[in-house]
Every structure is written in C-alpha cells, then in structure tokens.
C-alpha cells in the first residue's frame with residue numbers, strides 16, 4: 001500500500017525480543033535484522049536490553065554484547081529508519097540516554113508503571129534537551145482505569161513526551177479495554193501529542209487491539225518480527241503490516257519485504273520463538289508482566305513447581321516490573337504449600 005504513512009510502526013524485535021533471546025543477541029544478528037527492517041520501510045527500530053538501557057544485570061539477565069555496541073551497529077545499518085532506545089528510570093539513567101544519543105539513537109522511549117509517570121519527568125526533559133524525539137510508555141496499562149491513565153499521560157506530556165503509549169505489558173487488555181484507554185488518553189493529550197499502542201499476544205489480541213487502537217486514533221503502533229517479545233511475544237510486525245495494508249491504511253512498510261525479514265532473517269536464527277503456551281496465556285489471563293515469563297520458568301525448573309501456577313499467584317499479588325525477586329518468593333511459597341498438602345488453585349498438588 002503506497003501513500004503517505006498514516007500510521008508509524010515501531011519494531012521492537014531488538015528490544016522486547018531480547019527477552020525471548022535471554023538478551024543474547026549478537027552484533028551480526030542485530031545488523032541483519034536492522035538491515036531487513038530498514039529495507040522493508042519500517043520507520044523506527046528499537047534496540048536495547050529487554051529491560052531497557054542499563055538492564056544488563058544479575059537481576060534482569062546479562063547481555064551477551066554491550067547494548068551501546070548494538071545500538072551503534074544498528075545506526076550504521078539503518079539508512080532511513082530511526083533507531084530508538086527504551087529506558088526505565090531507575091534501571092537506566094540520563095547518562096544512559098546521553099550515551100545512546102552519542103551512538104546515534106534519536107528516539108527515546110521512557111517507560112514507567114502506569115501509575116508512576118512522575119518518576120520520569122526529569123528524563124523527558126533531558127531527552128528533549130538533547131534533541132531526542134520522545135515517547136512515554138505507560139506499562140501494565142490494564143492495572144489502572146482509563147481516567148487515571150489519562151492523568152498519567154498528562155504528566156508525561158507536560159514533562160516533554162511527544163507521544164504516549166498505552167502499553168499492554170501483560171497482553172491482558174481485551175478489545176474494548178484497550179480502546180477505552182486509548183480514547184481516554186487521546187481525549188487528554190491529542191492536541192499536544194500522539195498516542196501509541198504496544199501489544200502482547202498472551203491472549204492473541206495484539207493485532208486486533210492494534211487495529212482498534214488505530215481506529216480510535218492511535219498513530220504509533222509497536223510490533224516485533226515473528227512476535228519475538230516477552231511472554232507470548234509482541235504483535236508480529238509482519239502481521240501488522242499485512243493487516244493494515246488490507247485495511248487500506250498506509251504504513252510505509254512493504255509487505256513482501258517485511259514478510260521476508262520475518263521468515264528469512266529472524267525465524268532461522270532465533271533458537272526459541274515465543275508462543276501461546278499455558279504459562280503465557282495465564283499471564284494474559286491473570287494480568288502478569290510479560291517479562292516475568294522466563295524468570296518464572298527458571299524458578300519452576302529450580303523449585304519443581306509449574307510456571308503457570310507461579311504466574312497465577314504473581315498476578316493475584318499484583319507484582320510489577322522491578323519485583324522479579326518476588327517470583328522466587330512465590331515459588332518457595334508454592335513448594336511449602338505442596339509439602340503441607342495444600343491444593344493449588346488448579347487442583348494440582
């Protein structure tokens with residue numbers, strides 16, 4: 001579909017997809033994926049540790065290759081696409097943003113829990129002062145009301161965000177839930193900023209929610225090739241491109257090229273692609289941060305309790321990003337309950 005793009009797709013294969021890769025991307029893989037995405041016409045490509053700049057750590061998992069080396073390689077490969085980075089205040093700092101700028105990144109996406117936008121105020125200011133295009137990310141958006149989300153979006157826009165994303169980190173928003181949040185944020189900020197949507201596939205609704213988001217007024221949408229992303233993965237970029245093309249909505253992405261990027265570049269080189277298994281569906285169902293999946297799987301293996309049961313409990317407890325250590329706590333609690341013969345919610349011992 002030709003014509004001036006009405007919608008900008010940001011591809012997060014090399015950031016959200018880093019979770020599914022256990023943060024083991026090589027420079028060669030980054031170059032090949034950026035080359036293919038850039039050629040297909042995707043306008044923004046996000047590159048960073050899965051948990052954002054500064055995420056390489058014992059808590060979140062160490063990167064194989066330093067993220068600034070990967071960002072610089074991505075910048076070299078991209079001819080038309082802008083390279084974006086994502087950071088969570090507290091995991092990363094303004095210093096990380098400055099280094100990303102020096103490597104050539106030009107879009108700064110700053111993420112907070114959906115009720116904590118005020119923790120990012122100085123980061124938006126610093127990013128704008130540097131010259132970045134700025135995007136705010138309200139994570140786990142299902143965890144607050146549309147009205148409150150709109151108030152949080154207002155804080156981000158007042159601080160300097162040029163777009164605010166409704167982020168369905170748990171893949172828990174079901175159609176109208178996503179639409180109501182997009183509408184509320186638009187009502188609050190549309191005269192000053194764009195609105196975006198970032199979906200996960202835990203309930204298989206990433207693409208459908210993205211279409212609804214566009215129809216409601218969102219103009220930036222995230223995806224990842226082959227759905228590579230946390231949990232059951234992100235909305236697949238290639239499916240977004242094909243679907244919007246069929247709807248007659250120009251995205252600037254060549255469908256055949258992006259299909260080739262997914263099939264020929266990502267699929268053969270990625271050891272494990274995300275899918276909707278019991279654990280990731282429970283994430284959508286119970287509203288659990290998608291990035292918790294691999295942490296829960298590791299705890300499941302270590303303590304001999306099912307990952308889906310851990311995640312169900314994590315959802316009930318309402319843990320948010322940054323509370324990864326509580327996954328171990330929950331696993332140990334389940335072990336104890338089993339030892340004392342307490343039945344789990346699924347009836348299993």
Ligand SMILES: CC[C@H](O)CC(=O)C(=O)O
Pocket residue numbers: 016050051052086088111137139140167168169170198290291
């Ligand atoms: C690192 C922040 C976080 O994982 C952003 C994101 O992709 C999400 O919340 O879904």
Ligand SMILES: [Mn+2]
Pocket residue numbers: 016169198200229230290
């Ligand atoms: Mn995500």
